[in-house]
Amino acid sequence: MRKMIQIHASGLLLSLLMAAVSLMLAQSAPLQSWGLGSLTLAILLGLILGNLPLAASRAHHWEAGLQFSKQQLLRAGIVLYGLRLSLHDIGNVGLPGLLVDLLMLISTLWLAAFLGRRVFRLPRELTLLIGAGSAICGAAAILAAAPVLRNKEEDTGIAISGVVFFGTCSMLLYPLFFQSELLLSWSGLTPAGIGIYTGATLHEVAQVVVAGKAMTTQIADIAIVTKMMRVMLLAPVLCLLAWLVNPARQTSTAGSAGWRHSLADVSIPWFAILFVVVLLMQSALSLPSALRQLFAQLDQILLSAAMFALGFSTRLASLRKAGWKPLLLAGSIWCWLILGGLLISQLIL
Secondary structure, eight states: OHHHHHHHHHHHHHHHHHHHHHHHHTTSHHHHHTTOOHHHHHHHHHHHHHTSHHHHHTHHHHHHHHHHIIIIIHHHHHHHHGGGOOHHHHHHHHHHHHHHHHHHHHHHHHHHHHIIIIISOOOHHHHHHHHHIIIIIHHHHHHHHHHHHTOOHHHHHHHHHHHHHHHHHHHHHHHHHHHTTHHHHHHOOOHHHHHHHHHHHOSOHHHHHHHHHHHOHHHHHHHHHHHHHHHTTHHHHHHHHHHHHOSOOSSSHHHHHHHHHHHTTOOOOHHHHHHHHHHHHHHHSOOOHHHHHHHHHHHHHHHHHHHHHHHHTOOHHHHHHTOHHHHHHHHHHHHIIIIIHHHHHHHHO
């Protein structure tokens, strides 16, 4: 028991320490002029340190704590982010934002299924896993869908590697496009529209937070609300996947039993529901400004620690082991998210 606590503590302390480092670095004028906030710096520090030979060889000492950081601390940080938002921010997203989310989700899942099976000849389960991660919420969706799809463990790793890699590329590219004014001038979208586009097309919740905050606070708030609406679609999508992979979908006893067994593996994204609850409480109650500032600082620390853990756990070597077909599928979907998402956002907004 003591050893288990020590293993969790070492990775957790490492994440929190590097979060503090990234927060201090973010205060420097040169990095601020480049638009590098603490979240972006944290994930970059994690990517660099995690792929060093020495750190990679000792990663098992920190693995449990890092896993806790990139899952539980991230979710706690997202829930606390609800204190920064209000019903007015949901109103800014509104029905158009939900419609963009739905169209992107449906089109991305369909494209993944078509390309994966017809073009790249990949197993159906791996194809659906990559599609779910790209369409909903990255690695979290993959981990939630894996037991439903009965995937092999190596399939889960392959899908997460591709989704995290291309999502990280988007996370870094979107702010660059915005700062160069290409995104505003070429797309014709307002800052609110860019927020919806960002939330509807980036893979991970964490990536949306980083990319949005690297642009403007307004874009970050709208992007996060849009993304959380997308995350709440995870449960119905998992039910759909459970139905698709059920070997006996007929109205037979065996089919019903298989369907119920698949549904038992469907997980509800509780952190997304808590995010909405906190947002509603923030709109209904008037918290003291000092308390809100304290929660905002805690939120920044939690998110930075989660970003470092996410970057540290991303192994570039695992991308090479995955083979070219899964990466090509993930890359093709990534291109659709960027270009197709922009087209759909322009048409709806």
